[in-house]
Amino acid sequence: MASEEQLKTIEGAKVLMVGAGGIGCELLKTLALSGFRDIHIIDMDTIEVSNLNRQFLFRQSHVGQSKAKVARDAVLKFRPNINITPYHANVKDPMFNMEFFKDFNVVLNGLDNLDARRHVNRLCLAAEVPLVESGTTGFLGQVTVHVKGKTECYECQPKPTPKTYPVCTITSTPSKFVHCIVWAKDLLFAKLFGDRTRENDLYVRSSDADGSVKHSEDIFEQSADEDLEQYGRKIYDNIFGHSIEATLSNEETWRNRNKPKPIYIRDVLPHKFAKPNGSSEENCANDDTNISAMASLGLKNPQDVWSLEESTRIFMEALRLFNEKRKKDVGSLIFDKDDQLAVEFVTAAANIRASSFGIPLHSLFEAKGIAGNIVHAVATTNAIIAGLIVIEAIKVLQGDAKKYRMTYCVEHPLRKMLLMPVEPFEPNKSCYVCSETPLLLEVNTRRSKLRDVVEKIVRSKLGMNFPLIMQGSNLIFEVGDDLEEDIAASYASNLEKVLSELPAPVTGGTMLTVEDLQQEFSCNINIKHREEFDEETEPDGMVLSGWTPAAPTEKAAHAISNGEGTSSAPPGTSEAEIVDDVEIVPAQTDVPVGTKRKLTEILNSKDGGSDDVRQGKRAIEVDDNGGDDDVVLMLEENPEKKKRLQ
Ligand SMILES: Nc1ncnc2c1ncn2[C@@H]1O[C@H](COP(=O)(O)OP(=O)(O)OP(=O)(O)O)[C@@H](O)[C@H]1O
Numbered sequence: 001m002a003s004e005e006q007l008k009t010i011e012g013a014k015v016l017m018v019g020a021g022g023i024g025c026e027l028l029k030t031l032a033l034s035g036f037r038d039i040h041i042i043d044m045d046t047i048e049v050s051n052l053n054r055q056f057l058f059r060q061s062h063v064g065q066s067k068a069k070v071a072r073d074a075v076l077k078f079r080p081n082i083n084i085t086p087y088h089a090n091v092k093d094p095m096f097n098m099e100f101f102k103d104f105n106v107v108l109n110g111l112d113n114l115d116a117r118r119h120v121n122r123l124c125l126a127a128e129v130p131l132v133e134s135g136t137t138g139f140l141g142q143v144t145v146h147v148k149g150k151t152e153c154y155e156c157q158p159k160p161t162p163k164t165y166p167v168c169t170i171t172s173t174p175s176k177f178v179h180c181i182v183w184a185k186d187l188l189f190a191k192l193f194g195d196r197t198r199e200n201d202l203y204v205r206s207s208d209a210d211g212s213v214k215h216s217e218d219i220f221e222q223s224a225d226e227d228l229e230q231y232g233r234k235i236y237d238n239i240f241g242h243s244i245e246a247t248l249s250n251e252e253t254w255r256n257r258n259k260p261k262p263i264y265i266r267d268v269l270p271h272k273f274a275k276p277n278g279s280s281e282e283n284c285a286n287d288d289t290n291i292s293a294m295a296s297l298g299l300k301n302p303q304d305v306w307s308l309e310e311s312t313r314i315f316m317e318a319l320r321l322f323n324e325k326r327k328k329d330v331g332s333l334i335f336d337k338d339d340q341l342a343v344e345f346v347t348a349a350a351n352i353r354a355s356s357f358g359i360p361l362h363s364l365f366e367a368k369g370i371a372g373n374i375v376h377a378v379a380t381t382n383a384i385i386a387g388l389i390v391i392e393a394i395k396v397l398q399g400d401a402k403k404y405r406m407t408y409c410v411e412h413p414l415r416k417m418l419l420m421p422v423e424p425f426e427p428n429k430s431c432y433v434c435s436e437t438p439l440l441l442e443v444n445t446r447r448s449k450l451r452d453v454v455e456k457i458v459r460s461k462l463g464m465n466f467p468l469i470m471q472g473s474n475l476i477f478e479v480g481d482d483l484e485e486d487i488a489a490s491y492a493s494n495l496e497k498v499l500s501e502l503p504a505p506v507t508g509g510t511m512l513t514v515e516d517l518q519q520e521f522s523c524n525i526n527i528k529h530r531e532e533f534d535e536e537t538e539p540d541g542m543v544l545s546g547w548t549p550a551a552p553t554e555k556a557a558h559a560i561s562n563g564e565g566t567s568s569a570p571p572g573t574s575e576a577e578i579v580d581d582v583e584i585v586p587a588q589t590d591v592p593v594g595t596k597r598k599l600t601e602i603l604n605s606k607d608g609g610s611d612d613v614r615q616g617k618r619a620i621e622v623d624d625n626g627g628d629d630d631v632v633l634m635l636e637e638n639p640e641k642k643k644r645l646q
């Protein structure tokens with residue numbers, strides 16, 4: 001229960017929530033029930049069926065409607081006298097500018113992507129409004145507090161880039177199911193149904209009539225004398241048969257690996273693959289996203305693992321359906337985890353490849369999770385996180401800086417849950433966002449074009465949407481709808497010039513100023529000329545640095561991926577092991593049962609004692625503030641140990 005003083009603060013506060021999804025629904029409900037009376041919500045999405053299992057403010061009848069608006073209506077039903085203002089819009093829209101942000105006492109994020117989080121962080125810094133940031137990944141989650149000048153900003157700690165795999169593992173030597181999924185989704189699916197003019201590492205071979213193998217790109221084209229079944233069989237044999245055969249010819253590759261087995265369709269489906277009788281196509285053909293190869297083959301349970309024959313049938317049927325029912329999309333499709341037919345095709349192709357490489361097969365449900373980079377959301381984690389957001393918001397509104405906590409919800413290797421509150425970190429002095437520290441860009445100024453810097457650095461690494469680039473007082477590039485024609489043309493021509501040949505040349509020693517007026521954000525980049533870059537480790541052909549995390553031994557925060565490397569992981573996890581996008585956090589303590597220790601002591605303890613913890617021999621209570629009520633408990637063997645969570 002809130003104290004009277006807290007209630008007064010709560011009732012007078014104007015709060016902005018960004019995101020009305022899994023965390024957002026919980027948060028809006030908790031805010032309303034805690035007494036908040038003036039809440040604004042921005043969400044750009046409409047409700048999807050897949051949201052209904054956890055976004056409890058939404059019902060089947062709301063599918064297709066604005067999340068922000070429906071969330072408002074649902075909460076007003078039980079709190080009719082409060083003000084909730086919904087915006088069905090992207091938080092990056094220009095209307096949500098610094099002036100808009102300034103109007104709020106606190107901003108609460110319930111987002112799911114790095115881009116939007118960075119954008120909100122920058123506007124909160126510019127408007128000097130405190131931000132309570134959050135994220136969840138399955139059982140993991142965190143709430144962090146960002147107050148300009150007092151605590152670190154959301155970008156003070158570098159975020160990890162999403163996990164990538166070496167191309168050769170994907171194209172030639174997969175050893176895990178995820179490698180097969182990446183191959184099926186990013187190479188095969190893209191090649192067959194996406195933009196064929198794009199570079200694609202799928203290396204395929206086609207056999208001549210006489211059986212010899214020749215390299216051929218055009219096997220992906222259906223030739224005039226082929227029907228769809230022949231076309232499908234040709235592709236199947238090439239990617240699962242001939243190309244495997246070809247990689248086997250390189251003995252060296254297989255010296256220490258299990259050799260894959262080529263698969264030819266005649267051995268799996270010897271007879272013509274007739275269109276199934278009584279298929280349910282009629283029932284589902286109206287909506288593209290409902291067209292399903294599983295439905296037309298009568299396979300119902302997404303949790304079943306298909307046999308090689310079933311995967312082969314799905315592969316052929318999905319290929320047919322794309323070409324017959326979704327012909328208009330073919331050539332421009334991008335894999336989408338909510339596109340049923342795309343998921344079916346990718347699952348089937350990944351499983352056929354997995355069969356070939358002796359990798360365990362997976363169900364469509366599992367494959368979809370891997371392909372969509374999905375860690376299935378846990379409603380309870382969202383509810384816990386929403387509660388913690390409100391607790392921090394109240395502290396922020398009361399200006400109770402000493403009590404701010406960043407709280408991490410950790411799934412321990414033993415699958416015991418741990419809530420871990422830590423004092424927020426100070427701003428990182430080398431953060432290019434909240435301090436004025438310049439960045440350093442090593443680049444070959446005689447080879448790289450301005451376009452490379454804009455795309456690879458300014459947009460991608462710095463997350464700017466409307467960048468403006470200056471060399472000294474010379475404007476060399478700007479994005480905007482209202483540019484005069486001749487200026488727009490000169491910027492367009494600058495993009496194609498190498499840096500050293502720009503009208504205001506950019507060479508070693510030059511300092512660039514990069515601004516995003518919409519984000520009210522600007523930073524400086526010192527340029528250092530470098531001739532060579534390592535293709536493997538520096539694929540961008542340029543390296544941005546000068547922005548380092550705060551020293552890990554003091555207070556370290558890392559990031560657990562949430563969708564796109566978005567959320568943060570607990571302190572003391574600097575050696576966290578990243579396994580398929582989820583960080584596994586090593587246990588870090590050696591404390592006798594029942595002992596209370598300050599969190600910093602525990603995090604700094606060298607010997608770790610983590611084996612004991614992993615084996616369930618100890619119970620640890622972490623009290624970060626000698627009796628403060630932010631107490632965390634990890635229970636091992638003895639389940640009746642004290643439980644006190646906030
Ligand atoms: N730039 C943005 N502007 C406004 N809202 C955004 C922006 N980016 C993300 N969101 C919203 O943040 C919410 C995040 O919620 P959540 O993580 O539960 O994702 P979801 O899309 O609802 O579910 P899932 O991705 O798991 O299917 C979404 O409702 C999404 O629309």
Ligand SMILES: [Zn+2]
Pocket residue numbers: 152153154155156157427428431432433434435
């Ligand atoms: Zn910062």
